[in-house]
Amino acid sequence: MLPTDLAAFRTALLNWFGAAGRDLPWRAGAEGARDPYRVWVSEILLQQTQVARGLLYYERFLTTFPTVQALAAAPVEDVLKAWEGCGYYARARNLHRAAKQVAQQGFPTTYEGWLALPGVGPYTAAAISSLSCGEKRAVNDGNVRRVLARLYGEKTPTEAWVQQRADELLDPDRPGAWNEAVMDLGATTCTPKKPRCPECPVSALCTAFQSGEPTVYPAPKARAAVKELRAVALLIGDDREAVLEQRSGTLLGGLFGLPLEEVKGSEQPEAALSRLLTRLHAQEPALLGTVTHTMTHRHIRMDVYRARAQSPRARVQDAALSRLDHKALALMKARQESLFNFDS
DNA sequence: AAGCCGGGGCT
């Protein structure tokens, strides 16, 4: 891009941002000097999460944990409860771990300092440090990738290519505002499916717009296949108080849920049920129903049995549960309601 | 470099 074009690009985008930029709660405070805690929480929430959903969780999270000290002092179970339903729960566990560091050492003041915290990668470190420390570091996220791929007519932009272009374009006088501006453009105007090119402040400089087919940039990435997964779960208790286990490992790790056994490869579901009954010292299993739950890369089909056992129950509303477990518990609630209707 | 990790919206 020519120097004159670069100046025009920055002016057009920042003027557009001043008029059409989104008014979001974590954007309060002086440009380049935002409250680091609020920016940080918002950026972690917005990883893989749309702004509309992030807003709900942001308010809830900030109400529950108003300061990094409050977050650091809380048990991780409470942090996961505030995150319940938002997905990618490692984000909450990493945020909590990092909060303990920050409560001791104070907030980082540089890109490198933020990058060193758990759960903070190159995108998030660039975002937080530019917004709260005035660091001259261009963000590289899905919006930036799409906007720049179209601007330059690049169908297969690599990570390094996007970063280099973004660093060249970044307005060194207003790095925070520039980062927000290009992301807002990607989120509201230069959208994946139906870009609003007539409303775009930089369409005159855009290769994809001039090509007449903006959506061919960037080319879609190949997606991993969805894996089928079968499981058997036990409901001991009811939809308000039940035996819950804390999951470990990567799948829903840290969350609570009904005791569960995966049905392995060639195995019959009865074998998994048998393992479950033995492990829980439970008896008299009765099939309550089957739930299905789809995640990005997994389709889970889970048979839910009600059974009896002496194990201690937990209050469901106090524990962080995935959508999968809420669906399983809903089987019980639906059953109670249908029985009530039958009796009356 | 490639695979894994939730959830919801849109068509």
Add this chain to the structure above:
DNA sequence: AGCCCAGGCTT
């Protein structure tokens, strides 16, 4: 029901 979106960590 099937497609789309997407940053960080682990391997």
